Amino acid sequence: MPHSDPLYSHHQKNIANHSQLRLVHSVMNGIVHGRDRRQTGGRWQRIVALCARIAAASVGGYGLAAASAAFLARALPMSRVEAATAATLIAFLAMPAAAVWAFAASTAPRALGGVVMMTVVLGAAAWLLGPRP
Amino acid sequence: MTGLHTWSGLVIGWLLFAITLTGTAAVFSSEISAWMQPEVAGRGEPRQAIEKAVAWLRQTQPHARGWFLAADERIATVHALYEDRTAPRGYRTASFDAITDTPVARPTMGGQFFYRFHFELMLPNPWGRILTSAAAMVMLIAIVSGIIIHKRIFADFFTLRPTGGQRGWLDAHNVFGVLALPFHLMITFTGIVPLFKTTLPWGIVANYGADNATALAEFYPGLPRRGPSGTPGTLADIGPMLAEAERYFGGGRIGRVNIAAPGDAASIVTIMRNDGDQLAYMAQALRFDGMTGKLIGAHTEDRPARKTFDVLYGLHIARFAPDVSRWLYFVCGLALAGVIATGLNLWLKAREPNKGFGHWLVARLNVGTVVGLPIAMLGFLWANRLLPATYLERSAAEVSIFFWIWAACSLYALLRAPRRAWGELAIVAALAAGLLPFVSLALTGRGLWHAMDGDRLFLGFDLVLFALAALAAVIARKAFATSGPIRLARKQEAAA
Amino acid sequence: MTALATLPLAFSGLALLSLSMDRHVRQAMARQHQARRPGGWALLALSLAAALLSDNWRFGLVEWTGIIAAAAALVVLMLTYRPRALSAAAAVGTVLGLIGWAYVGLS
Numbered sequence: 141m142p143h144s145d146p147l148y149s150h151h152q153k154n155i156a157n158h159s160q161l162r163l164v165h166s167v168m169n170g171i172v173h174g175r176d177r178r179q180t181g182g183r184w185q186r187i188v189a190l191c192a193r194i195a196a197a198s199v200g201g202y203g204l205a206a207a208s209a210a211f212l213a214r215a216l217p218m219s220r221v222e223a224a225t226a227a228t229l230i231a232f233l234a235m236p237a238a239a240v241w242a243f244a245a246s247t248a249p250r251a252l253g254g255v256v257m258m259t260v261v262l263g264a265a266a267w268l269l270g271p272r273p
Numbered sequence: 274m275t276g277l278h279t280w281s282g283l284v285i286g287w288l289l290f291a292i293t294l295t296g297t298a299a300v301f302s303s304e305i306s307a308w309m310q311p312e313v314a315g316r317g318e319p320r321q322a323i324e325k326a327v328a329w330l331r332q333t334q335p336h337a338r339g340w341f342l343a344a345d346e347r348i349a350t351v352h353a354l355y356e357d358r359t360a361p362r363g364y365r366t367a368s369f370d371a372i373t374d375t376p377v378a379r380p381t382m383g384g385q386f387f388y389r390f391h392f393e394l395m396l397p398n399p400w401g402r403i404l405t406s407a408a409a410m411v412m413l414i415a416i417v418s419g420i421i422i423h424k425r426i427f428a429d430f431f432t433l434r435p436t437g438g439q440r441g442w443l444d445a446h447n448v449f450g451v452l453a454l455p456f457h458l459m460i461t462f463t464g465i466v467p468l469f470k471t472t473l474p475w476g477i478v479a480n481y482g483a484d485n486a487t488a489l490a491e492f493y494p495g496l497p498r499r500g501p502s503g504t505p506g507t508l509a510d511i512g513p514m515l516a517e518a519e520r521y522f523g524g525g526r527i528g529r530v531n532i533a534a535p536g537d538a539a540s541i542v543t544i545m546r547n548d549g550d551q552l553a554y555m556a557q558a559l560r561f562d563g564m565t566g567k568l569i570g571a572h573t574e575d576r577p578a579r580k581t582f583d584v585l586y587g588l589h590i591a592r593f594a595p596d597v598s599r600w601l602y603f604v605c606g607l608a609l610a611g612v613i614a615t616g617l618n619l620w621l622k623a624r625e626p627n628k629g630f631g632h633w634l635v636a637r638l639n640v641g642t643v644v645g646l647p648i649a650m651l652g653f654l655w656a657n658r659l660l661p662a663t664y665l666e667r668s669a670a671e672v673s674i675f676f677w678i679w680a681a682c683s684l685y686a687l688l689r690a691p692r693r694a695w696g697e698l699a700i701v702a703a704l705a706a707g708l709l710p711f712v713s714l715a716l717t718g719r720g721l722w723h724a725m726d727g728d729r730l731f732l733g734f735d736l737v738l739f740a741l742a743a744l745a746a747v748i749a750r751k752a753f754a755t756s757g758p759i760r761l762a763r764k765q766e767a768a769a
Numbered sequence: 770m771t772a773l774a775t776l777p778l779a780f781s782g783l784a785l786l787s788l789s790m791d792r793h794v795r796q797a798m799a800r801q802h803q804a805r806r807p808g809g810w811a812l813l814a815l816s817l818a819a820a821l822l823s824d825n826w827r828f829g830l831v832e833w834t835g836i837i838a839a840a841a842a843l844v845v846l847m848l849t850y851r852p853r854a855l856s857a858a859a860a861v862g863t864v865l866g867l868i869g870w871a872y873v874g875l876s
């Protein structure tokens with residue numbers, strides 16, 4: 141419960157009434173506490189929201205990594221083998237990034253939607269680029 | 274985010290503990306292998322050991338599809354692997370040093386068992402690798418989320434308050450985690466990267482499609498490939514090839530020697546530089562025509578992305594590491610195991626007053642893994658000493674015994690109250706570690722007491738075993754101190 | 770054996786940095802000194818320099834990240850079990866580190 145959490149009240153006391161600070165504060169708060177700000181509704185909705193976030197982090201994260209690898213392998217301005225290697229190394233980082241996004245995004249639809257959208261965009265870009273000669 | 278860290282850590286905690294602890298043991302896999310084959314003392318030069326190995330293989334395995342020899346980085350023993358369809362895993366190994374003509378060493382996986390278990394859990398390819406890679410990726414997520422939620426990461430950097438309560442365990446979890454954080458991040462990421470062909474091949478697929486041959490040729494250019502021709506041929510003398518390789522490596526050492534189709538006219542000998550010479554894995558390789566011994570190809574990796582990959586791989590398997598660095602890898606690996614163990618315990622402590630089924634199960638799985646696995650690893654070493662050296666399938670038997678012991682400890686932990694199980698299993702671990710040097714001395718004639726004659730391997734090994742026994746004894750004492758009559762008295766005090 | 774230089778210097782540097790924090794200077798029952806924080810960073814820089822000046826700077830750099838972890842662990846143990854000896858230990862560490870530097874023959 142945020143209001144009884146000693147870390148939360150520490151935040152409340154030290155935040156100045158400055159709009160930019162408040163924005164940074166609410167983003168950090170969202171990342172740490174990961175609460176759905178606009179989530180209302182009963183138990184089933186919360187379960188579905190949680191499942192959506194888990195899916196975004198796991199399956200979504202892997203899909204994002206796969207799409208990133210394919211896109212970067214085709215797009216990076218290096219030889220075929222170099223690009224494929226660099227793409228793989230960078231693409232692995234997409235998974236923890238997706239997981240953090242999946243649980244830091246303010247709502248579950250944003251969490252899942254964000255990951256899916258990035259995956260589709262990168263995948264489409266990779267497909268459009270076509271195989272390298 | 275706290276939830277992400279807690280639950281991702283819990284779900285793969287036990288598996289990760291096993292991966293981490295066996296990986297930490299694998300830092301010393303050379304020494305463990307040497308300890309497990311006391312008949313081979315690692316004398317002489319590795320090059321002569323390779324020649325002895327090839328001579329034996331020529332005599333006994335002329336029709337194998339390939340011979341794979343690896344010169345150990347630290348001990349002058351060469352392990353040869355060759356196909357044998359009668360073997361349970363399809364291949365056998367034989368170990369040679371410079372004065373061994375016929376391998377007399379007892380067949381065993383040696384330290385390689387901990388290495389193999391660490392990255393594929395002894396499961397069939399590719400399932401083991403997929404599972405460990407997935408666990409490592411979840412670990413990376415747990416570490417990153419852990420950093421995000423640790424708000425006072427700098428203020429708490431040096432803080433350890435060993436009160437025994439939840440705060441003390443959290444401090445320990447944070448200290449183990451933050452002090453060696455660069456190591457934890459590095460070892461996790463570099464552990465994921467090498468298995469990319471199984472787990473994330475899409476970069477390769479995007480650029481090469483299904484054309485694996487071209488991909489292989491571009492990844493390792495300059496090394497010609499050819500299949501067996503079908504006509505028999507005799508393999509040339511390996512000595513001159515080894516000498517030429519050493520000249521090419523500019524004083525560097527030989528690491529692996531692979532001989533493809535040795536009895537065929539189109540045989541190829543590949544000689545790779547020792548991984549102990551540089552950070553990068555497989556930095557240089559030479560190919561020779563098997564029949565004539567002529568150099569037909571060479572490759573030194575200097576392309577930036579490929580070299581980065583090789584260095585990342587090399588950082589993980591740490592074959593480059595000289596003595597101090599190896600011990601640091603070992604200690605940091607133990608710290609990572611400590612992060613996981615304290616984390617698993619924290620999950621319990623955070624729920625303490627309300628103990629449901631989850632608490633019941635997690636408490637028992639914790640004991641079974643955190644104490645049960647080390648007991649099983651020690652049991653693997655005990656099996657090596659107790660099984661007869663001439664028993665042909667002893668290698669597979671040692672592995673089975675490891676799993677049976679782990680299963681037995683887990684079952685015991687499931688049935689016993691956790692507080693008691695911690696103490697009782699810790700005593701078993703202490704005895705298993707503490708008595709092993711004596712049993713080993715009795716059965717092999719080599720031990721701590723022969724260190725004076727220069728047998729330093731056993732010296733180091735026995736000292737580490739005694740240290741582990743001491744650690745287990747301390748854990749047992751703490752476990753018994755907080756259970757039974759003392760705990761009851763404290764509860765009564767608190768209630769009064 | 771570059772560790773003979775890097776480890777004591779890293780230990781002293783981290784000890785000074787810990788003592789520049791209010792929480793730990795109280796634990797060590799010592800007084801606060803302004804020079805501690807820059808001094809600590811300077812010793813850490815010296816430790817890194819020793820690592821980079823070793824025979825193989827790449828191996829040295831990798832080893833140094835582990836040395837930092839080990840040195841930090843020693844500081845934590847001292848703060849938990851022997852906090853009052855920490856300032857003295859930091860001084861001893863600096864001397865040992867410089868001796869180690871000379872012994873290993875770094876330039």
